[in-house]
Amino acid sequence: MKLILKIWRQENASAKGKMVSYNISNVSPDMSFLEMMDVLNEELMAKEIDPVAFDHDCREGICGSCSMFINGEAHGPDRYITTCQLHMRKFKDGDTIYIEPFRAKTFPVIKDLVVDRTAFDRIQHSGGFISVNTSGNTQDANSIPIEKTKADMAFDAATCIGCGACVATCKNSSAMLFVSAKVSQFALLPQGEVEATDRVLNMVKQMDQEGFGNCTNTGACEVECPKGISLNNIARMNRELVKAQLKK
Numbered sequence: 078m079k080l081i082l083k084i085w086r087q088e089n090a091s092a093k094g095k096m097v098s099y100n101i102s103n104v105s106p107d108m109s110f111l112e113m114m115d116v117l118n119e120e121l122m123a124k125e126i127d128p129v130a131f132d133h134d135c136r137e138g139i140c141g142s143c144s145m146f147i148n149g150e151a152h153g154p155d156r157y158i159t160t161c162q163l164h165m166r167k168f169k170d171g172d173t174i175y176i177e178p179f180r181a182k183t184f185p186v187i188k189d190l191v192v193d194r195t196a197f198d199r200i201q202h203s204g205g206f207i208s209v210n211t212s213g214n215t216q217d218a219n220s221i222p223i224e225k226t227k228a229d230m231a232f233d234a235a236t237c238i239g240c241g242a243c244v245a246t247c248k249n250s251s252a253m254l255f256v257s258a259k260v261s262q263f264a265l266l267p268q269g270e271v272e273a274t275d276r277v278l279n280m281v282k283q284m285d286q287e288g289f290g291n292c293t294n295t296g297a298c299e300v301e302c303p304k305g306i307s308l309n310n311i312a313r314m315n316r317e318l319v320k321a322q323l324k325k
C-alpha cells in the first residue's frame with residue numbers, strides 16, 4: 078500500500094504545531110498502525126529528519142499509552158481497540174490518513190503526538206485505590222462472597238486502561254467516563270465500601286481541579302472507548318457522589 082500521512086508536528090509544548098505531509102510506500106495490510114509509524118520513522122531518520130514522537134509501551138492494548146487521533150477518531154476507525162491494535166488493512170491503498178494528538182486543554186502536547194496525561198495519575202492518586210492491611214493478617218479477598226452480577230460489573234469497570242480517549246472524544250473534554258470507571262470498580266465491591274465516601278469526593282474534586290469539563294450525556298466517550306466502558310458507570314458515580322455529600 079502507498080499512503081499519504083498528514084501528521085501533527087510540534088517541537089515542544091510552547092511551539093506552534095502544524096500538519097506535515099509524508100508519503101509512505103510498501104506498507105503491508107498486516108502491519109499494525111504503530112509498525113507503520115516505525116517504518117516512517119526509520120525513513121525519516123535515514124534522511125536525518127527528526128522522527129515523529131508518539132507514545133507506546135505494551136503494544137497489546139493493555140497499557141493505555143498509545144494515544145493517536147486518526148482521521149478524527151480516538152484510536153482510529155475500528156471499535157474496541159487501541160491504536161496499537163489497529164491494523165493497516167482498515168485502510169485502502171492511496172488513502173490519506175490524518176494523525177493528530179489527543180486534543181484537550183488538560184492533556185497539553187509535549188511533542189508531536191505525545192500528550193501529558195499526568196492529570197489522570199493525580200486523580201487516581203486522590204482515591205483510586207483501597208488501603209489494605211499488609212501486616213500478614215490480611216483477609217483473603219476470595220473469602221468474601223460477592224454476587225456474580227456485581228463482580229462482573231466491577232470487573233468490566235476495572236478494564237479501563239486510562240488511555241484518555243474519552244476525554245479526547247468528548248466535546249467538553251470530560252473525564253467522567255474514566256473517573257466513574259475507577260470509582261465503580263471499588264464501589265461495587267465490599268473491599269471498596271470502607272473508603273467509598275472519601276474516594277468519590279476526592280476523585281471528583283481532583284477531576285474538577287484539573288479542569289476537565291462536565292458530562293452532558295452525549296455518549297461519544299462510550300462509543301470511542303477501546304474497552305467499552307459503559308455510561309452506566311457515570312450514573313453510578315453521580316449516585317455515589319450524592320450519597321457521599323449527604324454523609325459529609
Ligand code: SF4
Nearest residue numbers: 237238240241243302
Ligand atoms: S474509560 Fe475508556 S476511553 Fe476512557 S480512559 Fe478508560 S479505557 Fe480509555
Ligand code: FES
Nearest residue numbers: 134136141143161
Ligand atoms: S501501546 Fe499499550 S495499549 Fe497501545
